[in-house]
Amino acid sequence: MSVDSSHRDTDYQEDATPTMPRSRVQGRIRMLTYVEQFVLRNDYKQEALDLLKNQTYHHIRIFEPLFFIKMGLKADMSRAFSHVGWYNFADMTEPGLKFLTMEFLMTPSFEEVGNTTEIYFSFFDEQFKLTAKELSVALGFDKKCLIDPSILAKTYKYDRTTWWNEISEEPVSSKNSIVSIHHPTLRMLAKWICMVVHPCSDLHLCSLPELQYLFAMAKKIKLSPVMSMLAHWQKMIAGRSLIDKTTLVTRIATHVKALDNAQVTYLPWEDEYQLKVGVEHFVQGHMMRDGPGRNEHCWRNIRARCTQEPYYPPGMQDSYGPQVGPSSSARYGYENPDMRRITDLTTRVNTMGQQQNQLSIDLAHNTELTQQNWSMNTSLLHDTTNIFTHLGLGQHLHPPKEPQRPPQQHYPYPPYPYPPQQPRP
Numbered sequence: 001m002s003v004d005s006s007h008r009d010t011d012y013q014e015d016a017t018p019t020m021p022r023s024r025v026q027g028r029i030r031m032l033t034y035v036e037q038f039v040l041r042n043d044y045k046q047e048a049l050d051l052l053k054n055q056t057y058h059h060i061r062i063f064e065p066l067f068f069i070k071m072g073l074k075a076d077m078s079r080a081f082s083h084v085g086w087y088n089f090a091d092m093t094e095p096g097l098k099f100l101t102m103e104f105l106m107t108p109s110f111e112e113v114g115n116t117t118e119i120y121f122s123f124f125d126e127q128f129k130l131t132a133k134e135l136s137v138a139l140g141f142d143k144k145c146l147i148d149p150s151i152l153a154k155t156y157k158y159d160r161t162t163w164w165n166e167i168s169e170e171p172v173s174s175k176n177s178i179v180s181i182h183h184p185t186l187r188m189l190a191k192w193i194c195m196v197v198h199p200c201s202d203l204h205l206c207s208l209p210e211l212q213y214l215f216a217m218a219k220k221i222k223l224s225p226v227m228s229m230l231a232h233w234q235k236m237i238a239g240r241s242l243i244d245k246t247t248l249v250t251r252i253a254t255h256v257k258a259l260d261n262a263q264v265t266y267l268p269w270e271d272e273y274q275l276k277v278g279v280e281h282f283v284q285g286h287m288m289r290d291g292p293g294r295n296e297h298c299w300r301n302i303r304a305r306c307t308q309e310p311y312y313p314p315g316m317q318d319s320y321g322p323q324v325g326p327s328s329s330a331r332y333g334y335e336n337p338d339m340r341r342i343t344d345l346t347t348r349v350n351t352m353g354q355q356q357n358q359l360s361i362d363l364a365h366n367t368e369l370t371q372q373n374w375s376m377n378t379s380l381l382h383d384t385t386n387i388f389t390h391l392g393l394g395q396h397l398h399p400p401k402e403p404q405r406p407p408q409q410h411y412p413y414p415p416y417p418y419p420p421q422q423p424r425p
């Protein structure tokens with residue numbers, strides 16, 4: 001099925017405003033907890049629903065928390081997000097909504113009004129309209145962010161080939177690898193964009209949009225990816241990858257107050273509903289390797305051209321990529337003693353917790369064995385007593401006790417009164 005991003009329902013084209021008064025719409029109870037509650041107004045929605053209901057839905061992808069701390073790049077990535085106006089967007093804590101995500105993907109349409117792009121979508125069979133700027137703010141991007149990425153070439157002289165040659169020695173192509181990026185922070189930022197902004201199954205390729213946003217981060221240009229995100233979301237309907245933008249849909253629905261007085265079912269916060277990218281992914285992608293006792297980074301042995309020129313975020317210094325070490329930060333100047341102490345303390349606490357759990361298991365097992373042993377001994381003694389009693393040998397088990405005699409008292413001197421003394425002659 002071909003998905004037309006410019007599609008718009010005919011019902012909404014005739015009358016863009018809800019037929020029901022706004023106060024009544026806001027007052028009614030919104031409910032969407034199963035597929036049969038969808039209102040399919042045309043064949044397009046029916047075809048889209050047939051594809052979407054067979055997809056897998058997850059929360060937004062994240063880096064494994066402890067692994068992210070050990071990398072030592074969190075501070076630099078946070079600064080890059082702040083420079084580009086993504087700081088609030090990157091802080092995602094909302095739970096995902098499966099059915100609301102399905103409805104959102106079935107209903108978006110676009111209309112150009114002058115220099116403004118208007119986006120139409122539906123929640124609970126009610127249509128909403130936001131401009132591209134408003135949708136960008138709803139997602140958490142800074143209100144000062146630029147919307148059109150073409151402004152990079154017009155104003156900031158962005159050129160894909162030139163920029164790629166600045167950060168990599170690999171020839172530019174349509175399938176450039178993230179691994180070939182010199183600097184670890186830019187490399188991790190590219191990986192994060194592939195996970196969150198344009199989620200896809202292959203997290204090793206760096207496409208044109210990713211390069212544009214890396215350039216904006218390095219140049220400290222506030223740029224929103226909302227338009228490329230919308231185009232990417234439209235491809236999700238017919239795609240085979242899992243849909244993990246449910247967190248973003250929850251954020252949009254909250255912004256337009258669609259969740260007020262609503263009955264919905266959130267995805268549970270379990271590992272099976274959220275992919276966490278950890279060291280296994282980076283080892284498989286030849287970005288790290290396992291070392292004795294802990295995970296160790298293995299970056300390429302190339303000169304990282306990390307001068308203080310403006311295309312690198314602050315804190316990036318000229319250095320060689322580390323070959324082996326406890327963390328990439330150890331040789332890139334990212335070592336933070338406080339963070340290292342926190343990491344070591346966290347590791348020790350986790351180890352102590354595991355040891356305590358094992359001790360509890362062993363104690364419970366030993367207690368159970370003791371109770372079983374006591375029960376067996378009691379039962380054996382009872383059976384033995386019955387057998388001896390039946391054979392008339394009970395007295396052998398319990399021989400008669402001899403009468404107790406009062407204990408004899410021994411005095412060191414004769415007891416009083418003393419015997420009469422004999423008179424002396």
